[in-house]
Amino acid sequence: MVKSKSAYSVPTKKQKPDTYIFVIWVDNEAGVLARVVGLFSGRGYNIESLAVAEVDAVKNISRITIVTTGTPQVIDQIRLQLTKLVPVHKVAEFKREDKDVIFKEMALFKIVGKRNKIEKCLNACKKFNPVILDETKSSAVIQITALRREIDVMNKKLKPLGLISTSRTGAVAMTRGAKIFN
């Protein structure tokens, strides 16, 4: 073994990381997003996607949805550290594979090309509730809602059909049935 010159311990074997979705209810006040995001960057946690908006204008509550990866130990830490932040009301987390939770992302595709190519694009998007938001003779903006990997696939697939620009959101999540996160 190579002799360590450090007075810090060497990293020990790591467990396999999994993908988790965090839902965080916070006071909608200045700097709150910076606190949440700063916690992730400061402690070396990963953010795959982020979505945030006010959900209750009366109580002034915003809902932040963060997709992250980590070992169960790290995920526990993320939840506990988030809970400690003063403007955080509630934290819920679940695995991406969780069947009881729906999560969706939205993407906007700008297609430039002849009519038949745009038709082909729409056809390809059929499974993902495509909506045409804007249309001209030579272009269209198509909105779809789907899972991250599905949007990844579409993004690739539409390139040869005239896709010139993609804009997409982070994931948002909701439980199935009458239950809510707690």
Added chain:
Amino acid sequence: MPKLLTGAEIVFKCLEDQKVEHIFGYPGGAVLPIYDELKNHPSIKHILVRHEQGAGHAAEGYARSSGKPGVVLVTSGPGATNVVTALTDAYMDSVPLVCISGQVPTHLIGTDAFQECDTTGITRPCTKHNWLVKDINDLSKVMHEAFRVATTGRPGPVLIDIPKDIQFAKAKYKKPNKEKKINVKSHNKFSQDQIDELVKLLSKAKKPIIYSGGGVINSGPKASQALREFVELTGFPITSTLQGLGAYPGDDNQFLGMLGMHGTYEANNAMHDCDLLINIGARFDDRITGKIDEFSPNSTKVHIDIDPSSINKIIKVDLAIVGDVTSVISKINKTIAKRKNGHSKSNKSNIAKWWEQIEKWREKDSLNFVNSDESIKPQHAVQRLYELTKNKDTYVTTEVGQHQMWAAQHYKFNKPNRWMTSGGLGTMGYGLPAAVGVQIAHPEKLVIDIAGEASVLMTMQEMSTAVQYNLPIKIFILNNQYMGMVRQWQELLHEKNYSESYSEALPDFMKMAEAYGCKGIKADNPADLDDKIQEMIDYDGPVIFDCHVDPNENCFPMIPSGKPHNQMILGPNDQEENKIKGKGKALV
């Protein structure tokens, strides 16, 4: 119509209602309205420091020795950035601080105005919470909330950034809410079942150890009392982290000394071999655990902590009890007492063999060192200081490095809140300003900063503060002309390449004392040491004590990097005995 107060008046109203008696600060353009208001509030005394970092550390010393939050007042820009080190230090060591900083007027925020900086942005990762007050009507609420956040749960620093126009603006003052007590209780999230489970573990244990930390000190003097009862009831051995020293008497036979990187042989081996480990208010810091995979491999682990995020962060535990140390231990003690009424059998006989083993480890006498007649050994200096001050109620602060570890090893603390040191952040320059804060909180007590000559130079200017307020702090410098701990690591880890760890030029500390207007004492001969220390203690006023010690002394025992607790390097006596000198070093 209720009377309208200015922002500056509201600040002081809040401080008065929070029973603040001292604030540590430094004026500047953006806090002048608050400084202008100071004269109208005779119950609050302002201590003028020489650098904002000093204000922060002084407030930390004040808080840790008194149990009350420390209050800091600084200006915008450089005032705020200078206090960042102290805030981070307080955050790492869980010290309650309330820092009030001035800010440029609201309409200039974001324009790169003179002495503007993004104070709340800079201090966000080093405070429990911070506020930028943009509306005068929020000020009283924010101030009271700040004190609540700083002092409840796991304590820590908070910062309130107040723009200059808000300090002039007027609003109604709001008194603090009386709901405080409910909040304190909500930190106790444990059940009687968990306590019962712990008591069951206690009765089954054959090789138990208690490992207590700064959480016991932070929980207040009652926690230390409860801990002592608990240790007596169980008959278990107890070891302590650096921050926990004093919670249990350092000279008691059940106390094994400090554990961790420079902990005793008996404490670290007991941690490694135990079958039940009870962590009370400590956080499994990397200086404590050594190699995680081999940390206390065969034990059932119990963790008592007020902060749920401390649990399972580094070491997975079998039983977690989330709550205030005082409440938890008192509950445990009551439960044990109740059980004993039924059948008075204690398990002290169960652990007799364990104690025999511990006594064997103790015989190693791992804190030993080779004393000398020619030069003063730093360990000897700390031991003499302890012997000559132990009958007074002495408060000790330290800087960071070898002297800090020697102080922790050789100075024995019998009461909580008597030992103030920068553990988490390891801030050189902490001890002198902290001593200023301790002396302010305890004007009649003996306050000593056990220092290194390199560390103390980082905040030396605070001697001027000590002289201004006639604070009789004693700066006991173990002067070895090196950044000793850096030199030690270079000797052991970097083939004695002493890169930049020697101070070619040091000030004459005697002349420095004279320049500051305090007393200087110099010692370089072991024969005179006691007399000189006595002279320092007897002098009524601040003293700089320049104690010239052997520059090549290393701090042992030591756990080398990446090694578990049972593979320590011991001091020179043992190394010669076992002829492991070469091999021991190769382990590092």
